[in-house]
Amino acid sequence: MLNLRNISRAVVIGGGTAGWFSALTLRRLFAPQVEVRVIESPAIGIVGVGEGGLLNLIDALRRNGIGLNEFVRETGAAFKLGFCYEGWRTGEDDDRYYHLFGRPGLQEIDWMEAGFHPLLSGMVHEGMELHRYIPGFASIAINASQQQAAAMLQLGASSGLSASFHFDSHKLADYLRRVAVSRGVVHQQARVEELVCDAQGMARAVRLEGAEETVGLDLLVDASGLARLGIGGKLGVRWRSFSGYLLLDRAVPFHMPHPQPNPSLVTRAIAMPAGWMWQIPLVERVGAGYVFSSAHADEAQVVEEIHRRIGPGIEPMRTLRFEPGHFEQVWVGNVMAVGLASGFVEPLEATSIGQMLEQLRNFERIVAAGDGVVAGHLIDDFNEANARCWSGIRDFLRMHYDCPRRDTAFWRDVAELPLPPSYAELWACFQQRTPRMVDVQNYAINGWQGIFHALNWLFVAAPLGVVPREAAAAELQGLPSASRARVAAYITRMRELGAAGDFSSKGDRSA
Numbered sequence: 240m241l242n243l244r245n246i247s248r249a250v251v252i253g254g255g256t257a258g259w260f261s262a263l264t265l266r267r268l269f270a271p272q273v274e275v276r277v278i279e280s281p282a283i284g285i286v287g288v289g290e291g292g293l294l295n296l297i298d299a300l301r302r303n304g305i306g307l308n309e310f311v312r313e314t315g316a317a318f319k320l321g322f323c324y325e326g327w328r329t330g331e332d333d334d335r336y337y338h339l340f341g342r343p344g345l346q347e348i349d350w351m352e353a354g355f356h357p358l359l360s361g362m363v364h365e366g367m368e369l370h371r372y373i374p375g376f377a378s379i380a381i382n383a384s385q386q387q388a389a390a391m392l393q394l395g396a397s398s399g400l401s402a403s404f405h406f407d408s409h410k411l412a413d414y415l416r417r418v419a420v421s422r423g424v425v426h427q428q429a430r431v432e433e434l435v436c437d438a439q440g441m442a443r444a445v446r447l448e449g450a451e452e453t454v455g456l457d458l459l460v461d462a463s464g465l466a467r468l469g470i471g472g473k474l475g476v477r478w479r480s481f482s483g484y485l486l487l488d489r490a491v492p493f494h495m496p497h498p499q500p501n502p503s504l505v506t507r508a509i510a511m512p513a514g515w516m517w518q519i520p521l522v523e524r525v526g527a528g529y530v531f532s533s534a535h536a537d538e539a540q541v542v543e544e545i546h547r548r549i550g551p552g553i554e555p556m557r558t559l560r561f562e563p564g565h566f567e568q569v570w571v572g573n574v575m576a577v578g579l580a581s582g583f584v585e586p587l588e589a590t591s592i593g594q595m596l597e598q599l600r601n602f603e604r605i606v607a608a609g610d611g612v613v614a615g616h617l618i619d620d621f622n623e624a625n626a627r628c629w630s631g632i633r634d635f636l637r638m639h640y641d642c643p644r645r646d647t648a649f650w651r652d653v654a655e656l657p658l659p660p661s662y663a664e665l666w667a668c669f670q671q672r673t674p675r676m677v678d679v680q681n682y683a684i685n686g687w688q689g690i691f692h693a694l695n696w697l698f699v700a701a702p703l704g705v706v707p708r709e710a711a712a713a714e715l716q717g718l719p720s721a722s723r724a725r726v727a728a729y730i731t732r733m734r735e736l737g738a739a740g741d742f743s744s745k746g747d748r749s750a
């Protein structure tokens with residue numbers, strides 16, 4: 240049992256995105272007399288990447304009482320409507336598919352029968368590219384301005400899209416710090432040298448560089464980034480590596496100017512010889528990086544490829560090293576690790592901040608529900624749910640590499656990697672039918688909401704051919720004839736409306 244009822248001080252190590260979101264959460268969770276203190280080392284600094292959110296970013300901002308307009312202004316944020324995958328199939332210039340924060344087709348697409356969405360399956364069976372049938376896709380296709388995108392999103396459900404944001408990670412940390420401090424969070428700049436635990440393994444204090452006194456604490460949130468001081472360092476919790484299933488383990492980030500007048504409305508994920516390149520468009524610049532497999536390229540080769548692709552003027556930043564995976568437990572006693580301190584897979588699908596916010600939401604839910612008194616088995620459940628969440632991320636990302644590219648050693652080797660058993664099972668199911676809720680519900684247990692849902696899986700599985708068209712046809716065959724006729728009529732209507740811009744101008748989602 241963990242009793243947080245009468246605590247005096249909660250310490251957060253780290254002033255990155257994870258640290259400040261944690262501090263804001265703790266500030267709301269505990270009474271004003273409980274000190275919430277963030278200790279961060281400016282000499283170490285933040286990782287400075289991680290500039291794309293998922294939809295749960297919006298919920299997290301609302302939960303923390305942060306207005307969207309102010310957030311956009313203070314963090315240099317631009318709309319993010321999803322992801323564009325470029326060159327992951329043929330590598331040709333027109334090889335693109337999209338995973339968008341949206342739903343394709345008219346409103347009746349929500350119709351569900353026999354555990355699946357027949358109209359979506361009908362579209363997959365017909366080889367229709369799902370993203371093209373989202374009314375708001377026209378804005379992405381023409382690379383609309385932020386103002387035009389805002390107007391399109393005002394249409395709400397009729398645009399078929401929801402938005403998250405691309406943001407400047409340094410501005411975000413700075414902004415969250417100002418908000419947290421204005422709400423009473425104590426900010427201390429110092430380097431933590433050591434975590435001091437008692438005989439029962441409970442954290443009691445942190446020792447700071449150059450200080451004689453330690454800082455006592457009752458609760459510790461370890462948001463120390465890749466330094467991983469607490470759960471990984473002092474407490475020595477076991478690491479669960481995904482490197483047998485995912486190859487990428489290095490990244491060279493850089494900044495670049497916008498290649499087109501308006502910031503792109505999607506994160507671009509461009510296939511490269513030894514990995515892929517992210518391009519995250521902010522208002523003032525593009526945050527970019529080449530994430531690669533160290534078994535297939537070294538830093539010099541990667542920098543050369545960046546220069547060849549983007550231009551000789553690009554100045555790469557330091558190389559980041561990581562091993563894909565996470566700690567088996569992230570909450571042990573009175574210590575919880577969040578953000579990079581708890582794990583990291585790779586930047587594909589921008590899962591890290593989304594996972595961190597989901598973890599914080601559940602921490603808050605459990606502590607609040609127990610009135611500050613938490614049973615040990617709830618902490619076990621929390622850790623199990625967190626590990627399942629990571630498994631879902633691993634499996635979803637692994638599917639992205641089930642792509643037809645084979646032109647370099649990297650793309651050949653990644654295709655040959657073993658599949659995680661849970662994804663291998665899903666893959667086998669997808670040869671028979673489209674992804675369903677039942678397939679992914681085990682990735683979100685014990686009150687977690689999950690990050691990717693069946694439609695997210697379909698957005699990637701269909702264009703890659705992981706779900707063959709025949710599989711969609713097979714599940715439609717099981718429907719009564721009236722339902723099949725409804726699917727056929729819908730497909731005819733979609734074809735009449737046409738894709739992309741045509742569709743959005745003629746589509747009537749209220750029909």
Ligand SMILES: Cc1cc2nc3c(=O)[nH]c(=O)nc-3n(C[C@H](O)[C@H](O)[C@H](O)COP(=O)(O)OP(=O)(O)OC[C@H]3O[C@@H](n4cnc5c(N)ncnc54)[C@H](O)[C@@H]3O)c2cc1C
Nearest residue numbers: 253254255256257280285286289431463464578579591592
């Ligand atoms: C290559 C790459 C690309 C990524 N892309 C994305 C993306 O597109 N979307 C996404 O959601 N996420 C992405 N991430 C992850 C994202 O960067 C992080 O989830 C996010 O920035 C949160 O980081 P953090 O706060 O955990 O760590 P950091 O930002 O590194 O902060 C760590 C903090 O701990 C402090 N610290 C460390 N050691 C000490 C010490 N001894 N004493 C005191 N303070 C200390 C540091 O000074 C810093 O303040 C990416 C990560 C990488 C590596």
